[in-house]
Amino acid sequence: MGTPSNRAMNLAHFLTQTARRFGDRDAVVHGDTRWTWRELNDKVSVLAAEMRRRGISSGDCVMLHSPNHPEFIQAMLAVWRVGAALAPTNFRLTAGDVAVIAGVCKPRLLMVHPSLADQVPTITAAADFDCGTMLVDGQGADAIGALTDDGPKLGDQSVTVGQHAWYFFTSGTSGTPKAAVLTHEQMGFVTLNHLCDLMPGTTENDVSLAVAPLSHGAGIHLLPQIARGARTVIPVSQGLDGEEVFSLIEHERVSNLFTVPTILKMLAEHPAAGAHDHSSLRYVIYAGAPMYVADQEHARRVLGEVLVQYYGLGEVTGNITVLPPREHGRARPEGIEFGTCGFPRTGIQISIQDDAGTEVESGVQGEICVAGPAVCHGYLDNPTANAAAFRDGWFRTGDLGMLDAQGYLYVTGRASDMFISGGSNIYPRDIEEKLLLHPSVNEVAVLGMPDPKWGEVGVAVCVPCHGETIDPDELKEFLRGKLASYKLPRQFIIWDELPKSGYGKIVKRTLRTTLLEQGWPPVRPAAGRSIGDGGR
Template sequence: MPGLATAANLGRLLTQTARRLPDAPALIWRDRSWSFAELDARVDRLAAALRGLGVGMGDRVLVHSRNSNRMFESMWACFKAGAVWVPTNFRLTPNEVAYLGASSRAVVMLRDEGFRGHAEAVRAASPHLRHVIAMAEDRTEDELAYETLLVANAPTMPDAETPVAYDDPCWFFYTSGTTGRPKAAVLTHGQMSFVVTNHLADLMPGTTERDASLVVAPLSHGAGIHQLAQVARGAVTVLTASEKLDPAEAWSLVEAHRVTNMFTVPTILTALVRHPAADVHDHSSLRHVIYAGAPMYDADQAEALAKLGPCLVQYFGLGEVTGNITVLRPDMHTPENAGSCGIPRTGMEVAILAEDGTRLPPDAVGEICVRGPAVFAGYFENEEANRKAFAGGWFHTGDLGRMDARGFLWITGRASDMYISGGSNVYPREAEEAILTHPAVAEVAVVGMPHPKWGEAGVACVVARAGMAVTEPELLAHLSDRIARYKQPLRVVVWDALPKSGYGKVPKNLVRARLAEQGVAF
């Protein structure tokens, strides 16, 4: 029937809250505070500016920025304008960002202070790019000034969000694949409306304008999705002063603003819990401390519970499912469930499937697969990846696990060689390809190994070319400007040969076994 595919523009969440709570604080960063009315007006001006630059429905807008009010505004402005927000990890190198700009076919780029080189790289690689907007004062003559654009554009008329359909894209969530090349997971207005509702139901029920949310992770990924729910309910978003985690500052902000929820990854949560400031500042206001993105060691989880009380919320999810796979609520953090990542999210179905696609019985190990309204619309212009990801009508996570008779999920391993370092997915092939550009390297295998701080970190096992030599410091220096820091292995070992299977392949389990035999660890 006509009209069934229509959806509310995701930017409407900000419009509605600004009308209901115009004077309530929406965003706090450093020594500044913006009310919902102020934030909404700035977003409307930016949306008008983007339209004036020719940004139309479905056009991609690349944003390379640290957390800031302007980064936050760019998200909402893209939604309202009907454009697609394409945020990057600000730690990426110019070449990596250039690939994202070119592969997304971005028409406008917004860049933060200190990233002129990134903008230049995107210009060189992206024939579709028409404008670069400098979000800070270090702009060049061929860049537009962010604040000047806002001043020059009057706010749009009321109720002027671009009409959208359920499947219209609003966000390209870049996620690396096993090939090492990042893929754009297409998130849509309809899907994200479900995700916001689901987050409010499963992760932080009861959130209202009386709440406050602290951001200690990049808005470009899970933290940005988390903040959508805060705006929808009128909770204030509090940003830390800089991109570097400062536990003392974080605990100070929790006390000062009576923070009730925050999104973290296990490494951040552990660093916060172990810092002396946790014993100095009052954090009794915390109700939902959410951690996701990587497994958390049982001992670290117990330590966090002892320090913070029953406020931990764990969820398991990928960018493609926008985090909506399972949840372990505060009351589920019990000895019986230790090591589990919880139960299926509301409205989502999780199954353990065999290689032939059949559903396995309780406690059998297989691939974790999921279906439901939170699953993304597919990878942008990558039909081969889509066929594999959606085989049999399920989204295949690539993770291995088991589900007990109650419906609680345990992750037992990963089908791919990807490892998680500091909450970020790292695919070894990216590092391997960069290492192989060194003239003295013949072969290389990178594997993730347990790390006391980062959860996991990379170890590169290399074989030198005949008659040549290579050292750990030399290879680490070689990588310094080729791939982002978090993707770089922290250790390098040099072997005469890599372990190989009968088919001539280098199984990563054999590499890990040899490292263990040699006592290589962090």
């Protein structure tokens, strides 16, 4: 007799429950579009029925390639309602990038925004897509919007524990992207944990603003809003428009939003922050990359004590630590130049381990490893990646950090960011934090570049504040006495901007490639850019 499969709650059931309780309240706002929970629920059921008619069934994969839009939300919930797995992609990716992702997850149906229609031939050549293509937004035979709300409807289909719900593709890695497998019951825990640790007290009276792509962290942030009946506001602009963001915060009385440090920094520095009432904000949540102390403190001064930081990877669905508003400004241990990312999330265990997998004492740097119900079920069809990512049941983040005596975590760097210069291990974050204390430096990235004498040397690529200029020699002197001599960057390069991913992260891999293409090591400053020798 076989072991029975336990049922899990279908993620779309969050919508079913909320539509029953708050059917006439607004669910999604986008420009002049305002959908109630009942309308959203009906639209999801009609789309799920159309997916079933096209042949999508439990366990199939559906790819969603679109910017933030009401029909993005409709599509993701319909995929779950029919029992399929969602593979959302960042709309800023190239057609070739999306095609590679399609080759990994093998979707049967493509849902794409009309603005990206020119990418369809490249994407559909990478997988069968035997259930066709549907347009997110617009009208026509294959458009979601052409479906009428009074058409055939499909309810929440049965799903079991371990059933795939979301293929969360890792960003910022080299080579073929990996799909972290997120399941219905795992995402149910993540939703509960977000409400417990990030946004306690969230109710149907709250309002969320989606300023980051719903294809990744902002989409996960959406689930707690649906579970509690809090409406979601989607800006009309596809890019970040500070004036629009703060206008929406004021007029919609936005109480929470999810963002990443680069976006939060831009919003806090935008003049609109001082021109609009943002007193409704309760939780401004940021994650995805470390936020430098100088930027963090400025955002606190502008927005008030509403910042909530969390540390987490896609593979742990953002659920490793939390730093609530009351903990911002916590004193740092001696020798640590940057702040904590908080304490372990409810239900999550953190272990700092050495290269052999042995747990180290508090105050000692090692690899951050985690365990708990938020950890993904591994990578899709990738046993090699699974073997590298899991050790003795622990998920290895690849990040370096330490725990203090009270259990607060300090992320000291990314293992892959470390470079070796003259036999010494150098971690860029400490250098970056100190450079950002210079009044003329707005952004910075430090990385190791090839050097025939030292093996690698540190290079600091800096972006000046608006209207400011940066003298590389001045930066070198600014750092003297603040860093050990072997940590001083060999070169200081001044650029107008740093390359960023579609998720707002600084991409050091692109930086390195650009420097090599420009003929590293530099002989003379490129036009419009300055280079200085940091010495050693």
